[in-house]
Each structure stands twice: as C-alpha cells, then as structure tokens.
Amino acid sequence: MATQFQLSKNSKGIKPTVMTNILKWVVQKGIISFAGGMPDPSLFPLQEITKASQKIAKETGPIALQYAPAQGHLGLKEYFADYFRERGIKVSPDDLVPISGVQQGIHLTCELFLNTGNSILITAPTYFGALQTFDAFLVNYLSIPLTEKGIDLKQLEHIFKTKKPKFFYVIPNFQNPSGITIPESQRPEIVRLAKQYKIPIIEDDVFGDLYFDKPIRPLKSYDPEQVVYLTSFSKTISSGFRLGFAVPPKKLTQKYILAKQLNDVGSSTYAQYIIHEICNNGTFKSLLVKLRKEYKKRRNALLKSLNNYCYDFCHWTNPQGGMFLWVYLDKKIDAESLLTVCAKQGLVFLPGSAFFPHGDGGKNELRLSFSNLSPDKIEKGIQLFSKIANSL
Numbered sequence: 001m002a003t004q005f006q007l008s009k010n011s012k013g014i015k016p017t018v019m020t021n022i023l024k025w026v027v028q029k030g031i032i033s034f035a036g037g038m039p040d041p042s043l044f045p046l047q048e049i050t051k052a053s054q055k056i057a058k059e060t061g062p063i064a065l066q067y068a069p070a071q072g073h074l075g076l077k078e079y080f081a082d083y084f085r086e087r088g089i090k091v092s093p094d095d096l097v098p099i100s101g102v103q104q105g106i107h108l109t110c111e112l113f114l115n116t117g118n119s120i121l122i123t124a125p126t127y128f129g130a131l132q133t134f135d136a137f138l139v140n141y142l143s144i145p146l147t148e149k150g151i152d153l154k155q156l157e158h159i160f161k162t163k164k165p166k167f168f169y170v171i172p173n174f175q176n177p178s179g180i181t182i183p184e185s186q187r188p189e190i191v192r193l194a195k196q197y198k199i200p201i202i203e204d205d206v207f208g209d210l211y212f213d214k215p216i217r218p219l220k221s222y223d224p225e226q227v228v229y230l231t232s233f234s235k236t237i238s239s240g241f242r243l244g245f246a247v248p249p250k251k252l253t254q255k256y257i258l259a260k261q262l263n264d265v266g267s268s269t270y271a272q273y274i275i276h277e278i279c280n281n282g283t284f285k286s287l288l289v290k291l292r293k294e295y296k297k298r299r300n301a302l303l304k305s306l307n308n309y310c311y312d313f314c315h316w317t318n319p320q321g322g323m324f325l326w327v328y329l330d331k332k333i334d335a336e337s338l339l340t341v342c343a344k345q346g347l348v349f350l351p352g353s354a355f356f357p358h359g360d361g362g363k364n365e366l367r368l369s370f371s372n373l374s375p376d377k378i379e380k381g382i383q384l385f386s387k388i389a390n391s392l
C-alpha cells in the first residue's frame, strides 16, 4: 500500500508471501489442506500444561509472570544442555540462548551477520519463512540443489571458495519443504569445508526431534564452533509459547544475548517455567515418543495413497521424520495451475515455487504436509489430487 512516509530501503523486502494465504486456507471449513506446516494441535499436551500452570502458580507465584534476564531460566537450560549432549552436541547451560522460536533465531542471525546486499548460501528448495527474513535484509542469494542424495560437496566447496557467502543456512533433518535428510555420511565433510573456508553454518533443526526410526546427529555435533544451532518447541510442546534455543559458537553467545535483549527484552518467562516443569516431570520425552509414532502413521498413509493413486504422473521423497513430503510432477503439469484447480474442488497444497528465492524454481514440484490430517482424510485427499491431475 502506498504511504506518504519514507520507509527504509530494507522495508521493500518485506512483502506478503504464500505464508499470508496459508492460514486462510487452513481454517476454511471442509477443505482438505496439505498446505499448512503446523503440528496437529490435538497433540499438544494441554492437560499437562494446565497442571504445570497450576503448580507454578502455587509454588513460584507471580515471579513467573515478571520480566526475567534474556539469558533465560537456568533450570530449563540445564535440562536442555543435557538433552543436546545426548544428541552429540557438547554444550553447557551458559551456551544456550532462549529465542522466541527459530524464526527469531534466523532474524537475530541476519542482524548479527549481514550488511545489505551480502551473499548467503541456501539449499534449493528451502523454508519460505527463512526466505522472507532474508528478503528483508535484501540479500543476494546463492543456492545449492538439495536432492535425496543430499548436496553436491564439490559444488559446495566451489561456492564456499569462490563466492564466500556470509553464512550457509541449512535444515539438515526432514527438511521443510522437501522432507529430505542430508545423509550422515556427508555431514562431517560439510562442516569441515565450512571450517576450511571460514563460513558459519546456520543449522535449523526445528524438526530434529520428530524422527520416525532413529535420531540423526546434528551438524553442530561435528564442530560446535562452526555452527549456530537453532531449535524450538513449536513442533512439539506448543507453537504458541514461541520458545526455542539458539546455540551459537561460544564466542558469539554474548552477542546473541544482547541482540535478543534489544529485540524483545527476553523470551516469555511463563513459557520457560511451564516447559521446565513439562520436562522435569517426564512429559516432554513421553510426548516425543507419541508424536513420532503418530506422525509416522500419517507419513505411511500418505506414502501408501501416493503409491496407490499417483504413481503414473509423479514421484516423491520418502521422509524419515518431520511433517512434509515433496512431489516431483511430470514436466507437463504446472504445480500452480494444478493448485488453482484443486483449490476450487476443496483441496490445497503449496506449490514448489514458494520455496525458491523470488519464486524462481520448483514449477513442477509441490509440498504436501501430512501433520494435520487423519489417515482417512489423507487417502481421500490424494484420491482427489490424482483425479484432478489426471484430468488436466
């Protein structure tokens, strides 16, 4: 919208995107939505949160509602330092910086690393929420294809060496949007190359807890000083609490804490108390077991339906965790045109172009989210998807 005021140059990068439409689609009654990337809210531990809240009101009192230092709740950080150590990341509680979700971690990272016009490296495709933030910093995009084989290490080295990106943003586990996991065999070399060419890795591990069969070592575990690790509770305990952790290299921890303080004073004190209680009483770990089982069931339903109804016009990834699967359509089917027809008949997904800088890519690709649909709805939706695609 035009305004009489002179906005900043960077504000030109702040534009509506596909994210703006998703919420609209997700809440429409009767629509089968493979579009949103949200957890199933019925799987949030509502009863346990209610109990924890009562306990905190009684035992901690109003202090849980007060401002608190940006450094965060010590007990919670102690718990998660142990938890991250179980995943191979050697950290102490002081290395953890509470953030209001990974989205804020990405934003703080941009504030700390970028000047206007700097080049950054992303995988193609990548998470559109990160692209939105990068756009607002008017970055110059360098990209490297992400396939089921992972990334081409020779190409990675070439980009590191010749283009010197300010950082490499990557979602190694059950990526949003593709569901792809970078093979463990590639991980030590990715981190080694980053170290050799002095390129920080920004590791977004928001789905790391939602593995279906076995946990996967984060990049951070190979060299903590080379990686800013970002994760949150959005896909497990509650997206609405807006809480997670950044674990930067030790030398940057203080900078992240200060940037966080400038940004919003500190993350919710109350949410930190609740999550601490949910972790201490064992709810968090049992919740993870339940979520892995439930989302795996939905992934299986989606794979089965795709195999049954869609084998003749597309192929797809095989996610080992998370909430998404990526479909490669026959070249003659344009994903955006397919979406337009599907939406009219009560079915939505996200077209691949949403996950490429400036919408430049993924024309015959699309993302299906399986997190928020029952197996029955998944089958019904994929039957309809197949019928429409075959009628084009």
Ligand SMILES: Cc1ncc(COP(=O)(O)O)c(C=O)c1O
Residues within 6 Å of the ligand: 037, 100, 101, 102, 103, 104, 127, 129, 171, 176, 204, 206, 231, 232, 233, 234, 239, 244
């Ligand atoms: C890859 C990825 N990173 C970050 C986010 C944002 O997460 P948070 O709610 O922790 O800010 C999402 C949300 O879907 C995501 O898919």
